[in-house]
Amino acid sequence: xxxxxxxxxxxxxxxxxxxxxxxxxxxxxxxxxxxxxxxxxxxxxxxxxxxxxxxxxxxxxxxxxxxxxxxxxxxxxxxxxxxxxxxxxxxxxxxxxxxxxxxxxxxxxxxxxxxxxxxxxxxxxxxxxxxxxxxxxxxxxxxxxxxxxxxxxxxxxxxxxxxxxxxxxxxxxxxxxxxxxxxxxxxxxxxxxxxxxxxxxxxxxxxxxxxxxxxxxxxxxxxxxxxxxxxxxxxxxxxxxxxxxxxxxxxxxxxxxxxxxxxxxxxxxxxxxxxxxxxxxxxxxxxxxxxxxxxxxxxxxxxxxxxxxxxxxxxxxxxxxxxxxxxxxxxxxxxxxxxxxxxxxxxxxxxxxxxxxxxxxxxxxxxxxxxxxxxxxxxxxxxxxxxxxxxxxxxxxxxxxxxxxxxxxxxxxxxxxxxxxxxxxxxxxxxxxxxxxxxxxxxxxxxxxxxxxxxxxxxxxxxxxxxxxxxxxxxxxxxxxxxxxxxxxxxxxxxxxxxxxxxxxxxxxxxxxxxxxxxxxxxxxxxxxxxxxxxxxxxxxxxxxxxxxxxxxxxxxxxxxxxxxxxxxxxxxxxxxxxxxxxxxxxxxxxxxxxxxxxxxxxxxxxxxxxxxxxxxxxxxxxxxxxxxxxxxxxxxxxxxxxxxxxxxxxxxxxxxxxxxxxxxxxxxxxxxxxxxxxxxxxxxxxxxxxxxxxxxxxxxxxxxxxxxxxxxxxxxxxxxxxxxxxxxxxxxxxxxxxxxxxxxxxxxxxxxxxxxxxxxxxxxxxxx
Ligand code: BGC
Numbered sequence: 001x002x003x004x005x006x007x008x009x010x011x012x013x014x015x016x017x018x019x020x021x022x023x024x025x026x027x028x029x030x031x032x033x034x035x036x037x038x039x040x041x042x043x044x045x046x047x048x049x050x051x052x053x054x055x056x057x058x059x060x061x062x063x064x065x066x067x068x069x070x071x072x073x074x075x076x077x078x079x080x081x082x083x084x085x086x087x088x089x090x091x092x093x094x095x096x097x098x099x100x101x102x103x104x105x106x107x108x109x110x111x112x113x114x115x116x117x118x119x120x121x122x123x124x125x126x127x128x129x130x131x132x133x134x135x136x137x138x139x140x141x142x143x144x145x146x147x148x149x150x151x152x153x154x155x156x157x158x159x160x161x162x163x164x165x166x167x168x169x170x171x172x173x174x175x176x177x178x179x180x181x182x183x184x185x186x187x188x189x190x191x192x193x194x195x196x197x198x199x200x201x202x203x204x205x206x207x208x209x210x211x212x213x214x215x216x217x218x219x220x221x222x223x224x225x226x227x228x229x230x231x232x233x234x235x236x237x238x239x240x241x242x243x244x245x246x247x248x249x250x251x252x253x254x255x256x257x258x259x260x261x262x263x264x265x266x267x268x269x270x271x272x273x274x275x276x277x278x279x280x281x282x283x284x285x286x287x288x289x290x291x292x293x294x295x296x297x298x299x300x301x302x303x304x305x306x307x308x309x310x311x312x313x314x315x316x317x318x319x320x321x322x323x324x325x326x327x328x329x330x331x332x333x334x335x336x337x338x339x340x341x342x343x344x345x346x347x348x349x350x351x352x353x354x355x356x357x358x359x360x361x362x363x364x365x366x367x368x369x370x371x372x373x374x375x376x377x378x379x380x381x382x383x384x385x386x387x388x389x390x391x392x393x394x395x396x397x398x399x400x401x402x403x404x405x406x407x408x409x410x411x412x413x414x415x416x417x418x419x420x421x422x423x424x425x426x427x428x429x430x431x432x433x434x435x436x437x438x439x440x441x442x443x444x445x446x447x448x449x450x451x452x453x454x455x456x457x458x459x460x461x462x463x464x465x466x467x468x469x470x471x472x473x474x475x476x477x478x479x480x481x482x483x484x485x486x487x488x489x490x491x492x493x494x495x496x497x498x499x500x501x502x503x504x505x506x507x508x509x510x511x512x513x514x515x516x517x518x519x520x521x522x523x524x525x526x527x528x529x530x531x532x533x534x535x536x537x538x539x540x541x542x543x544x545x546x547x548x549x550x551x552x553x554x555x556x557x558x559x560x561x562x563x564x565x566x567x568x569x570x571x572x573x574x575x576x577x578x579x580x581x582x583x584x585x586x587x588x589x590x591x592x593x594x595x596x597x598x599x600x601x602x603x604x605x606x607x608x609x610x611x612x613x614x615x616x617x618x619x620x621x622x623x624x625x626x627x628x629x630x631x632x633x634x635x636x637x638x639x640x641x642x643x644x645x646x647x648x649x650x651x652x653x654x655x656x657x658x659x660x661x662x663x664x665x666x667x668x669x670x671x672x673x674x675x676x677x678x679x680x681x682x683x684x685x686x687x688x689x690x691x692x693x694x695x696x697x698x699x700x701x702x703x704x705x706x707x708x709x710x711x712x713x714x715x716x717x718x719x720x721x722x723x724x725x726x727x728x729x730x731x732x733x734x735x736x737x738x739x740x741x742x743x744x745x746x747x748x749x750x751x752x753x754x755x756x757x758x759x760x761x762x763x764x765x766x767x768x769x
Contacts, residue, residue: 025084026336031327034083035320042080043316043323044305047287049274049297051076051087070145071110072100074277074397075296077326085327086335090195090274090295093151094118094167094183095393095546096400097140110343112140113350114392114402114547117524118153120361122169123543123565123633125670126694127182133357134186136350141192143345147333148193148239152183153398154227155243157526157569158203158614159584160493163481166394166524166544170568171615171630173223174689177230184235191334193238196231198276199263200224200252202243205486206585207604209278212246214767215608220247221718221725221759222612225262232269238329240273242291249766253278254285257762264290266759272322272329280304284314292322347403351548358545358552359561360668364634365529365539371516372538373559373636374472379418381466382408383506385434385453386478386522388427393544394524395450396483402547408476408520411550415558420470423462430456452480455498463505467513473506474557475536479523486586487525489575494528507535520553530573530627541565559636564668564694566633566739570615573627579610579618607769616740617685631672631689631739637663637700639738641671644745646734652711653749655691657736659706661698670694672737673708675715678730682717687735687743690714712755719756727755 024030024037038046045052051069069076070089079087092098097112115121115137121130141149153167154176162168169176184194201213201224215224224247231237240263242253252258253275263269274293275286283304286294294301308314330336364372382388390407393399412419434453466473477499481487495503507517516537521527524544533539540563545552555561572578581587583606610618616630643658659669671694674687691708698704715732716725729751735743 023082026327026330028331031324031331034085034327035324037083038323040306040309040316041302042083043319044302045078046080046085046326047293047305047319047322048301049075049077049293049295051078054080070099071103072098072401073146074098074150077293077330085330086333086338088147088330088333088335089145090148090150091141091144091146092397093137093149094153095398096137096402097144097146097149098397098400099144099146101401101403108343109403110144111347111403112144112400113347113354114400114405115354116358116361116546117166117393117398117544118169119166119524119568120358120543120545121183122175122179122568123361123363124357125175125566125568125692126360127178129357129360130179130182131186133353134183135189136353138187138190138192140345140350141187142190142334142339143342145341145343146192147335148195149187150195150197150241150397151187152180152194152196153198154180154196154231155198155200155202156224156227156614159578159580160526160569160575161487161489161584161586162203163205163486164394164396164398164483166481167398171570172568172689173226174230175568175692176227177234178692180227180231181235184231184237188235188238191339193329193332195239195241195274196228196237197241198243199228199240199273200243200258201247202245204585204606205484209244210246210604212249212605212766213608214248214605214765214769216611216765216769217720217723217763218718219608219611220763223614229267232263232267236271238271238332240269240271242273242275244276244278248763251281253291254282254289255763256289257760258289260290261760261762272325284308287314287318287322290322292325354546355548355551355555356561358549359556359563361543361565362545362552362556362563363541363565363567363632364563365541365628366533366536367538367634369516369537371518372540372557373562374557375559377417377471379420379470380412381420381423381470381473382412382476383423383458383473383502384476384478385427385431385456387474387476388424388431389453389478390549391452391478391480391522391544392547392549394482395480398482405547406550408474408550408553411552411554412557414551415554415560417558420466423466426462427456450480452478455496455502457498458502458505460505460509463509467509467515470515472515473510473517474520475503475506475517476520476522477527479525479527481525488586493526493575495532500532503532503535518557522549526569526571528574528627529571533627562636562665562667563633564635564670566631566670567628568630570619570626570630571628572619573625577624577626579613580608582609583607605767607767609769611769612685617688620686620740629739629741631670631737632741633670633739635663635667635669637661637665637667639663639667639669641736641744643705644736644747646747646749648749649709652709652714654707654709655734655736655747656705656707657745658703659695659698660703661700664700666697666699668695668697669738671706672739673710674735674737674740674743676733676735677717678728678732680730681726681728682719684717687740689740712751713757716755716757722756723759723761725757725759727751729754
């Protein structure tokens with residue numbers, strides 16, 4: 001049916017209907033009544049995204065009073081004016097709101113704040129801070145007339161090659177869940193919703209629309225679903241976004257075992273599930289699975305649903321369940337309250353929040369001879385094209401349309417450093433030239449963000465002059481990645497030849513002149529460091545720290561702020577060291593295709609051969625050497641841990657430890673709680689992170705006692721033989737760690753009898769693993 005036909009059809013139908021029934025309008029407490037008053041066509045339209053013009057006699061042909069449109073927002077839900085149902089607006093995240101910054105015939109601008117990317121936020125290990133950032137983002141959602149932020153991204157960093165890792169938090173589900181819950185609480189405190197995504201298993205971008213992620217039930221529950229479970233239980237997101245991919249056979253969008261049995265029946269979720277932005281898939285299967293909303297929505301889906309109900313292929317009562325949940329969602333939205341948004345969030349205040357939150361997620365990887373914070377440094381030579389073309393965030397739907405990105409030059413100059421202008425001019429000319437080449441070849445479309453400019457080769461004569469003229473050299477290395485494709489190993493995970501030469505020449509020359517070199521990593525993901533980390537004096541992992549990035553980096557380099565971030569993922573020596581590399585796309589030495597990762601025309605799968613051995617779970621157990629371990633991060637000061645105490649509680653334990661700043665500068669410390677289970681039960685990793693806490697700012701000599709609570713459920717592992725979460729009796733070792741390789745103190749905790757929670761035997765692997 002063509003659009004016009006639908007409109008006319010609806011106009012007639014709704015017109016006659018409204019003359020027959022008394023006008024019921026949606027209110028917070030009459031959802032059932034409204035559902036009863038809806039026609040089949042209206043129900044089908046409500047579960048399919050978009051906001052088609054509906055003419056009805058009751059509204060004189062006008063779209064509903066509450067209907068709004070926000071240019072550049074990713075999607076909408078349908079308004080049904082005669083029933084007082086407003087349209088609602090769904091906009092992308094997670095690093096900020098993604099809408100068009102300019103509108104036709106409008107002089108105003110609609111820029112949003114570019115906050116630090118998800119990985120950077122997670123590396124703060126500071127749930128309170130993430131909640132504060134969430135509040136600012138939620139405020140921009142509200143004030144720009146949107147209802148739901150399509151964030152946070154919660155997929156697991158199964159491999160450093162995943163193009164979207166910058167949007168996600170960690171290789172660990174506990175960090176992922178806790179940080180996501182804080183983010184959701186922050187955004188939703190503003191009276192708008194979130195959509196935790198992509199539920200689930202979307203840990204690769206290669207063929208993300210079709211790939212079957214084949215995994216054991218245990219890996220699914222413990223690694224890939226656990227973070228979502230925590231966020232759902234602790235923060236009640238208004239919406240969940242199902243992923244594009246399949247898991248163990250069916251598409252997640254069509255999987256009732258995932259969207260109903262696990263999500264709703266086991267975890268108690270009562271919000272709506274929407275699809276990722278797919279076209280036509282099996283509409284009936286999605287409704288039956290409990291996927292309430294199909295985004296972005298098209299007319300063929302509406303017609304298909306109507307036909308299926310009429311032919312009996314889909315029960316109207318099944319459709320009603322989804323419609324009712326959407327109505328329950330609608331009454332919570334700003335659109336329903338007819339909130340008068342300003343289009344003027346306080347961008348200056350939010351810029352301050354992004355500047356300071358970014359520094360807290362930065363990870364100091366190396367700092368020999370207390371190179372940082374700089375002292376007595378007046379002049380600097382700044383190498384690396386990314387210094388002049390700083391990267392605030394990744395590409396794709398997670399790219400925020402921000403008004404500016406502060407680069408390293410601005411940041412360092414405003415911090416009072418003299419940046420060598422000869423070198424800067426050389427890079428600026430190079431940047432202008434390279435940008436003109438990329439602009440000419442760039443593909444239009446959705447505006448996927450700026451690609452990375454190739455590094456410039458700098459000759460030794462130039463470096464020699466710089467080493468004479470400056471007190472210190474900074475080299476910024478950049479990486480860019482994003483939605484739709486995965487990264488590559490050569491020259492992306494590893495250094496390019498030009499980069500390796502640059503680091504070697506700058507380090508050799510500056511060191512000969514007795515001057516230090518600092519490398520700043522401006523990326524959203526992990527890269528190879530083992531082969532070159534010995535060369536520079538200091539390495540600061542700045543991540544993609546948002547629009548104020550240059551200021552944030554300068555704050556840390558100069559000591560105005562200090563880094564207190566720690567890694568939420570392992571930095572391996574080589575990609576092939578990761579067990580996931582046996583089946584991840586784009587790995588040079590991976591197993592032959594057909595074993596773990598296969599692409600035959602309609603049958604593309606990735607077998608998770610490593611099971612639960614993702615990231616540090618594998619490295620800590622196999623004791624394989626890494627470049628930087630999970631949980632690692634240096635500080636400008638030092639901390640000691642003392643007085644470890646573990647107390648049994650009614651349903652678990654509390655663990656506390658006292659942290660003292662024993663250095664000479666202020667700082668904050670993250671304490672990671674690792675648990676090693678007694679032998680004899682299920683096979684477990686050597687240790688697993690079960691909780692974490694961060695101190696407030698501690699001045700030299702100050703102490704703080706951190707207390708973390710754990711339930712027996714938190715300690716449990718998933719037993720496929722009994723389909724239960726089980727915590728075996730015996731002696732547990734509770735370790736307080738500064739990283740997974742640096743567990744400072746341990747205490748034991750004994751459990752006398754087994755604890756278990758029975759689950760459903762669902763989502764079995766579709767192939768042998
Ligand atoms: C992405 C989602 C995003 C959606 C709407 C999809 O391609 O996978 O993360 O929210 O588009 O832009």
